[in-house]
Amino acid sequence: MNMVKPNDLNAFWMPFTANRQFKSAPRMFVAADGMYYTTAEGREVLDGTAGLWCCNAGHKRPRIVEAVQAQVAELDYAPAFQMGHPKAFELANRLIGMAPDHMAHVFYTNSGSESVETALKLALAYHRAKGDGARTRLIGRERGYHGVNFGGISVGGIVNNRKVFGSLLTGVDHLPHTHLPDHNAFTRGQPEHGAHLADEIERIAALHGPETIAAVIVEPVAGSTGVLIPPKGYLERLRELCTKHGILLIFDEVITGFGRLGSAFAADHFDVKPDIMVTAKGLTNGVIPMGAVMVTPEIHDAFMHGPENLIELFHGYTYSGNPIAAAAGLATLETYREEGLFERAAELAPYWEDMLHGLKDCRHVIDIRNIGLIGAIELQPIAGQPTRRAFQAFLDAYDRGVLIRTTGDIIALSPPLIIEKAQIDRIGETLREVLTALD
Numbered sequence: 001m002n003m004v005k006p007n008d009l010n011a012f013w014m015p016f017t018a019n020r021q022f023k024s025a026p027r028m029f030v031a032a033d034g035m036y037y038t039t040a041e042g043r044e045v046l047d048g049t050a051g052l053w054c055c056n057a058g059h060k061r062p063r064i065v066e067a068v069q070a071q072v073a074e075l076d077y078a079p080a081f082q083m084g085h086p087k088a089f090e091l092a093n094r095l096i097g098m099a100p101d102h103m104a105h106v107f108y109t110n111s112g113s114e115s116v117e118t119a120l121k122l123a124l125a126y127h128r129a130k131g132d133g134a135r136t137r138l139i140g141r142e143r144g145y146h147g148v149n150f151g152g153i154s155v156g157g158i159v160n161n162r163k164v165f166g167s168l169l170t171g172v173d174h175l176p177h178t179h180l181p182d183h184n185a186f187t188r189g190q191p192e193h194g195a196h197l198a199d200e201i202e203r204i205a206a207l208h209g210p211e212t213i214a215a216v217i218v219e220p221v222a223g224s225t226g227v228l229i230p231p232k233g234y235l236e237r238l239r240e241l242c243t244k245h246g247i248l249l250i251f252d253e254v255i256t257g258f259g260r261l262g263s264a265f266a267a268d269h270f271d272v273k274p275d276i277m278v279t280a281k282g283l284t285n286g287v288i289p290m291g292a293v294m295v296t297p298e299i300h301d302a303f304m305h306g307p308e309n310l311i312e313l314f315h316g317y318t319y320s321g322n323p324i325a326a327a328a329g330l331a332t333l334e335t336y337r338e339e340g341l342f343e344r345a346a347e348l349a350p351y352w353e354d355m356l357h358g359l360k361d362c363r364h365v366i367d368i369r370n371i372g373l374i375g376a377i378e379l380q381p382i383a384g385q386p387t388r389r390a391f392q393a394f395l396d397a398y399d400r401g402v403l404i405r406t407t408g409d410i411i412a413l414s415p416p417l418i419i420e421k422a423q424i425d426r427i428g429e430t431l432r433e434v435l436t437a438l439d
């Protein structure tokens with residue numbers, strides 16, 4: 001038997017964490033309410049990141065708390081294989097009601113990563129179901145993040161997330177990322193330059209034959225790799241080329257979904273229609289793990305042939321449509337609607353933009369980017385010690401009572417959509433202090 005004290009920090013191998021650094025100086029949250037976390041020392045920390053881009057309605061929202069409590073007391077679990085419960089259907093209807101018009105069906109998962117795997121598998125199976133089984137290739141993008149499972153890291157374009165795991169999926173190409181700092185630094189909203197980068201699809205199609213390509217997957221706004229906002233015309237061009245070659249277009253809306261850009265989804269914001277939409281995070285306000293993949297009738301109906309009593313798709317999770325997650329999802333969507341949080345995000349976006357770009361003169365800042373209630377401040381890397389300045393900024397901001405995120409040399413921000421203007425000011429003031437104090 002191992003002798004481990006309950007408060008020992010060693011057993012939990014923390015994800016995406018510098019475990020040794022953390023365990024020498026732990027940062028622990030023990031409570032949360034509205035815009036604030038409370039630390040183990042009893043300090044309040046303003047949430048500048050909505051947890052991990054997920055708590056769009058803020059924390060401890062009464063409607064969601066009550067819905068989860070009531071659901072766990074009424075029906076704690078029900079299988080979704082050959083069985084159902086009403087809330088999973090109700091939530092699917094709500095989602096389709098708020099999604100772009102051409103979306104019609106929802107497949108449930110437990111996370112963004114599982115939603116990505118589901119979307120990629122659906123794309124491959126769809127082409128097969130249509131007798132087009134040669135379409136097996138996938139196209140992702142450099143600096144794309146699509147979760148951490150094998151399909152997701154294969155189409156993803158983050159070197160550190162891929163390189164220690166071997167050869168991954170075969171038959172994957174990557175579009176170039178759209179970050180062009182020489183042309184677009186300090187752009188407010190969508191940059192002018194870079195739509196032509198979508199034309200890389202033509203080169204990949206010519207190389208392998210367009211009839212071998214199943215799908216292109218992109219984040220409409222790349223979040224985890226430092227907030228890369230699509231240049232004007234870029235997503236439209238992707239759509240055009242996918243349609244031209246019979247390739248499915250998948251939007252990974254795990255971050256951009258549920259109001260982050262001031263619309264329900266990025267597909268609405270940019271007015272571009274993907275064939276498959278991948279969501280998670282804000283679906284349940286981060287309270288209970290849940291993801292949802294939305295598809296067009298064409299994709300769904302391609303599977304609905306053959307005898308009625310046979311399973312149409314051999315895919316699913318023990319917790320697909322879990323009752324507690326579904327209850328949390330319904331209460332979350334109701335909170336967004338009742339409080340007009342997507343409209344609120346759109347209204348606050350110019351104020352947010354001004355706060356961010358007001359930091360342009362701070363030391364080490366080489367770029368600032370924003371869209372909706374997302375922002376990024378890119379710092380000059382220190383030769384030989386990339387990421388040091390941003391990590392120092394993260395620790396300092398935490399000590400000063402504001403939670404920010406860093407990715408490489410980039411500070412990323414995505415506050416809950418309930419944020420007040422005074423709290424936006426506070427984030428700006430704290431960042432100014434933090435940036436001024438940096439080496």
Ligand code: PMP
Binds near residue numbers: 116224252281
């Ligand atoms: N896709 C995108 C665009 C994401 O931002 C994330 C999470 N940051 C994921 C997928 C993976 O989601 P999860 O961590 O819930 O698996």
